[in-house]
Every structure is written in C-alpha cells, then in structure tokens.
Amino acid sequence: MNKHRVCVAPMMQYTDLHDRFFLRLISKNIFLYTEMISTGSIIFGNCLYQFDFNKEEHPVAVQLGGSNPNHLSECSKIAEDYGYDEVNLNVGCPSERVQKGKFGACLMLEPNLVAECVTKMSQAVSIPITVKCRLGIDNNNEYEFLENFINIVKVTGIKTFVIHARNGILKGLSPRQNRNIPPLKYDYVYRLKRDNPDLNIIINGGIKNLDESINHLKYVDGVMIGRASYDNPFMLSNVDEVIYKTQTVKKDKLEILNEYIDYILVMEKKGYDLSRMLKHLFGLSKGDKNAKLFRKRVHEIMLAGNLKDNRNKLIELIN
Ligand SMILES: Cc1cc2nc3c(=O)[nH]c(=O)nc-3n(C[C@H](O)[C@H](O)[C@H](O)COP(=O)(O)O)c2cc1C
Known part of the structure; x- marks a missing residue:
C-alpha cells in the first residue's frame, strides 16, 4: 500500500x-510532516532542535524551506541522520518573509533551480526527496505552467509531488488568504x-473528511x-481500517486522551511548554455535546499551568 x-x-x-505524537495515537498509518524548517535557521541559526521528533512518529517527513542547493543538501543529510523517512521541499509557501529568502512558492518560477536543489538533495541522502508545490503562481493559470514545472523537476528522478490545488499569489494576499481565495482546481491535479x-x-x-478523500483517491x-x-483530529480514526485496510486496534477518544496526557506529563519534565502541548487537544472533542466545555477546561488548565492535578477534570468531559 x-x-x-x-x-x-x-x-x-x-x-x-x-501534535504528531498525538495524531499517531489516532492512526498508525497516516504520513506525517513537520512544520517547515528553513535551511538558514539550521546552517546559521543554531536551531537544530527543530529536527527533534518522537520515535513513535514514523512514517514522518521533514519539510525544508530554502533555495541554496548546498544548504538544502546539507540539511537533508542532517535529517536523514536524525532518522526521518523523507525530505520534502517547500515550493508552496507564499509569505513575504519566505519570498524575501527566495524560497517557497516563488520557486515555481524557477523550475531549473528547483531541479538543481532536488538533485543535490537526492545525491546527499538515500531517503526519498519530495516536493510540495502549488498549481501556479500569480496569473499563471494554465495547466501548461504546472506541466512545465513538473516536467523539468521530474527529470531529476524524484517521484512524489504534493500539489496544493490552487495558485499562490505572491503580492496582495496574506498566507491565510492564499489558502482560501485562489480557486481550487482539482481537475488539474487529476x-x-x-x-x-x-x-x-x-x-x-x-x-474536509474521509468521504472526500476516498473520492480523490x-x-x-x-x-x-x-x-x-x-x-477535528478524530476524523483520522477510521483511516487505518478504511483506507490502509490494516487491522489496528482503534482507540476511542478517552484512550487517546489518557495516552496523550501521559505523554505531556513526561515531556513537561523534559522542559517542553505545557500550553503548546495542550493546545493540540482543542479539536479532540469536536462534535461532542461537551465540546465547548472541554475546550474551556483545556484553556483553564493552560492558565493554571497544572495538568497533573486537573487530569480528571478533562477526562470526565470526553466520551
Ligand atoms: C497554520 C498553517 C501553517 C502552514 N504551514 C505550512 C508549512 O510550514 N509548509 C507548507 O508546505 N504548508 C503550510 N501550510 C499549508 C498547508 O500545508 C496546506 O497546504 C494548506 O493548509 C491547504 O490544505 P488544507 O485545506 O487541507 O488545510 C500551512 C497551513 C496552515 C493553516
């Protein structure tokens, strides 16, 4: 599969x-991606901690942002040494900050440079290199723009492309607007x-959900x-059975919550911030009758800074 x-x-x-640990409690098979890590922060910024991940997360890819082939290959090597299963190159982020760094979505205008980056990255590691891109940039609305980009990059031998099925607009739209305003064109991806x-x-x-996913597939x-x-992370709970056809034991929300709380308590002792870990729980009660109260309680525990003594106050609200 x-x-x-x-x-x-x-x-x-x-x-x-x-969050990735939490999601892995819900599905054993979904493929996880890190937040984007810019090569600059690794090469010049002493930010290696960004590569940290839990061994339970596999399969997990690291996503890199950058456009310097040497830096990207160096960071790919570090990612492989950390144990990641794949390195993904971000060619889809339209933010101004990223454009200033000359990476992200604006690289769709430079397919030859992307090919050069991907070639160097592939030479540096034995794990797969993949690309996440848009359909096009600004007014490049034709299918042929996407086709040309892919044709140039695929010559490098890479096989996997993630396509965010809308254009990226480099000027005038915020990243958030860029995720909502340019129209979706699934037919281009098909x-x-x-x-x-x-x-x-x-x-x-x-x-939005598993039914739509099954249709795309x-x-x-x-x-x-x-x-x-x-x-709504629990929407992923049927993925193993319905899509991957594996016989994993499906956990209910209560088990997931209990295991994630155990994880938080361990990680808190290692110095990780409680609120940052708790916030991933907000969606767990989506659709439940106590959803609003549950979210309120998560928030209260963040403010109190004490999960250990309040554990039962959360547990009693999940069903
Ligand atoms: C808060 C937020 C942060 C994002 N950060 C990244 C990122 O680091 N790298 C990336 O390739 N895309 C990033 N994206 C875009 C998503 O990966 C995805 O392409 C986009 O949200 C469309 O998918 P969706 O409609 O299922 O959310 C981000 C999206 C959101 C909402």
Whole structure:
C-alpha cells in the first residue's frame, strides 16, 4: 500500500512534534510532516532542535524551506541522520518573509533551480526527496505552467509531488488568504496524474473528511489534509481500517486522551511548554455535546499551568 495515501499537511505552529505524537495515537498509518524548517535557521541559526521528533512518529517527513542547493543538501543529510523517512521541499509557501529568502512558492518560477536543489538533495541522502508545490503562481493559470514545472523537476528522478490545488499569489494576499481565495482546481491535479502515471501524486487543499478523500483517491495516489484534521483530529480514526485496510486496534477518544496526557506529563519534565502541548487537544472533542466545555477546561488548565492535578477534570468531559 502506498504510504502517502493519507498525509497530514505541514503546518507552522501546529504540526510540531507533540501534535504528531498525538495524531499517531489516532492512526498508525497516516504520513506525517513537520512544520517547515528553513535551511538558514539550521546552517546559521543554531536551531537544530527543530529536527527533534518522537520515535513513535514514523512514517514522518521533514519539510525544508530554502533555495541554496548546498544548504538544502546539507540539511537533508542532517535529517536523514536524525532518522526521518523523507525530505520534502517547500515550493508552496507564499509569505513575504519566505519570498524575501527566495524560497517557497516563488520557486515555481524557477523550475531549473528547483531541479538543481532536488538533485543535490537526492545525491546527499538515500531517503526519498519530495516536493510540495502549488498549481501556479500569480496569473499563471494554465495547466501548461504546472506541466512545465513538473516536467523539468521530474527529470531529476524524484517521484512524489504534493500539489496544493490552487495558485499562490505572491503580492496582495496574506498566507491565510492564499489558502482560501485562489480557486481550487482539482481537475488539474487529476490530469497531472493521468499524464504521469509513473509519478506519485498527492492532492492537497480544502479536503474536509474521509468521504472526500476516498473520492480523490479514485484519481490520484494520495490526499494531504491540513486544517480539517487539525480542527477535528478524530476524523483520522477510521483511516487505518478504511483506507490502509490494516487491522489496528482503534482507540476511542478517552484512550487517546489518557495516552496523550501521559505523554505531556513526561515531556513537561523534559522542559517542553505545557500550553503548546495542550493546545493540540482543542479539536479532540469536536462534535461532542461537551465540546465547548472541554475546550474551556483545556484553556483553564493552560492558565493554571497544572495538568497533573486537573487530569480528571478533562477526562470526565470526553466520551
Ligand atoms: C497554520 C498553517 C501553517 C502552514 N504551514 C505550512 C508549512 O510550514 N509548509 C507548507 O508546505 N504548508 C503550510 N501550510 C499549508 C498547508 O500545508 C496546506 O497546504 C494548506 O493548509 C491547504 O490544505 P488544507 O485545506 O487541507 O488545510 C500551512 C497551513 C496552515 C493553516
């Protein structure tokens, strides 16, 4: 079974190592991605801790942001040594800060440079290198723009492309608007797969639930879900059975909560911030009758800074 069938999108400030541990309690098979790590912060910034992850997270990819082939290859090597299963290159982030660093979505305008980066990265490691990109940039609305980008990059031999199925607008839209305003064009991604049956094409953008995922999987090799799975992580609880067809024991919300609390208490002793770990729980009660109260209680525990003594106050609200 293709391990990219269901991926959770890289999201800065969200898919940190704690969130990934939490999600792994819900599904054994989903493919996880780190937040974007910029090569500059590793090469010049003493920020190696960003590579930290829990051994339970596999399969997990690190996402790099950068455009200097040597820096990207050096960081890929570090990621491989840390034990990551894949290195993904960010060619989709439209933020101004990232544009100033000349990486992210603006690289779609420089497919030859992307190919050079990917070649160097592939030469440095034996784990797969993958690319996450948009359909196009600004007014490049034609399918041929995406086709040309992929044709140039695929010559490097890389096989997996994650496509956020909307354009990136470099001027005038914030990153948030860039995730909502440019229209979704799933048909371009389906066509890309039809034109390149040998590539592993993962579709991303606006996917809300498992039913929609199953529909996309008729046309492409995998789906990547971001906001919907963060807001309602338990939606991933049927993925192992329904999509990966594996016989894992499905945990209920109470078991997930208990195991995640145990994890938080251990990590708190190691110095990790309690609120940052707790915030990933907000979505767990989505759809339950106590959802609002549960979220309020999580918030209160953040403010009190004491989970150990308040554990039961959370447990009693989940069902
Ligand atoms: C808060 C937030 C942070 C994000 N950070 C990243 C990132 O670090 N790297 C990246 O490639 N995409 C990032 N994205 C974009 C997502 O990976 C994804 O492409 C986008 O949200 C569309 O998928 P969705 O509609 O399922 O959320 C981020 C999205 C959000 C909401």
